[in-house]
Amino acid sequence: MAYSDKVIEHYENPKNVGTLDKEDPNVGTGLVGAPACGDVMRLQLKISDEGVIQDAKFKTFGCGSAIASSSLVTEWVKGKTVDEAATITNKEIAKELSLPPVKIHCSVLAEDAIKAAIEDFKKKKAARGK
Amino acid sequence: MTVNHFEIFGLTPSVDVDVPALEAKYRELSLEHHPDRVGADQRLEAVQKTTSLNEAVKVLRDPARRAFYLLQLEGIDLEKQQMPMEFLESILEQREQLEIAKRQKNLPKVRALGAEVGHTSDQALAEGLKALRAGEVPAATSALARVRYYTRFLDEVEAIEESAA
Numbered sequence: 477m478a479y480s481d482k483v484i485e486h487y488e489n490p491k492n493v494g495t496l497d498k499e500d501p502n503v504g505t506g507l508v509g510a511p512a513c514g515d516v517m518r519l520q521l522k523i524s525d526e527g528v529i530q531d532a533k534f535k536t537f538g539c540g541s542a543i544a545s546s547s548l549v550t551e552w553v554k555g556k557t558v559d560e561a562a563t564i565t566n567k568e569i570a571k572e573l574s575l576p577p578v579k580i581h582c583s584v585l586a587e588d589a590i591k592a593a594i595e596d597f598k599k600k601k602a603a604r605g606k
Numbered sequence: 607m608t609v610n611h612f613e614i615f616g617l618t619p620s621v622d623v624d625v626p627a628l629e630a631k632y633r634e635l636s637l638e639h640h641p642d643r644v645g646a647d648q649r650l651e652a653v654q655k656t657t658s659l660n661e662a663v664k665v666l667r668d669p670a671r672r673a674f675y676l677l678q679l680e681g682i683d684l685e686k687q688q689m690p691m692e693f694l695e696s697i698l699e700q701r702e703q704l705e706i707a708k709r710q711k712n713l714p715k716v717r718a719l720g721a722e723v724g725h726t727s728d729q730a731l732a733e734g735l736k737a738l739r740a741g742e743v744p745a746a747t748s749a750l751a752r753v754r755y756y757t758r759f760l761d762e763v764e765a766i767e768e769s770a771a
Binding site for chain 1: 684685687689691694695697698701702705751754755756757758759762
């Protein structure tokens, strides 16, 4: 199966690979997996007290489409508010990367990772009593 | 086509299959339905039957694939299985270690990680098969979902070993 140019671009030159300090109260970490293929994806967002995403990093062990999906969303979410980022759907990701139907689950994984990271951040914030 | 992989061999779905008997039956049925042995009007049907037989034997002769197939027959979609956070963390950590070993071209370390995960995977598979035999579908699903992640890890180990060879 041929990958689209955009998938190859992100796969060969992924943006924002790395780690943020998960103990940082302003960092939300989303860790998700796809049992059907055994892929695992970690997405971390650094969010200001005003709720704006200042930085995003990911680490994905999976196929080219999974890596491209996570690389793309780290680019997309930067500068967005948490609420805006939460509206990103797998359909938009799949469309941007021209993912074939068998690779749609990779974009679902990226959407789930954003949501999980935001939820983690909100949980931390609530725990701080802010 | 509504017959499942077991039915095509006259078997009822089961965790344990007599593999030599299965393979004998497979050879017998493959000969019987061989596309070269039927008239032109029946050829398409024979090709389809042969394809089904090939697919079925591939799944049933392997205990892990057979177990995944049994879950599928139970209507379980592994993709929807939520994994515990600690499990995902440990997998990510192991994948990171493997990546470092790969980058350092540390083949003994790659093999050691492969052996460790291979052992854990065998245990999870045994646990999954045991649960399936007992009809405990949720326990089987959870154990077999773990096997998927380990299998993916072991595929990666194999790929590194091959590229180093």
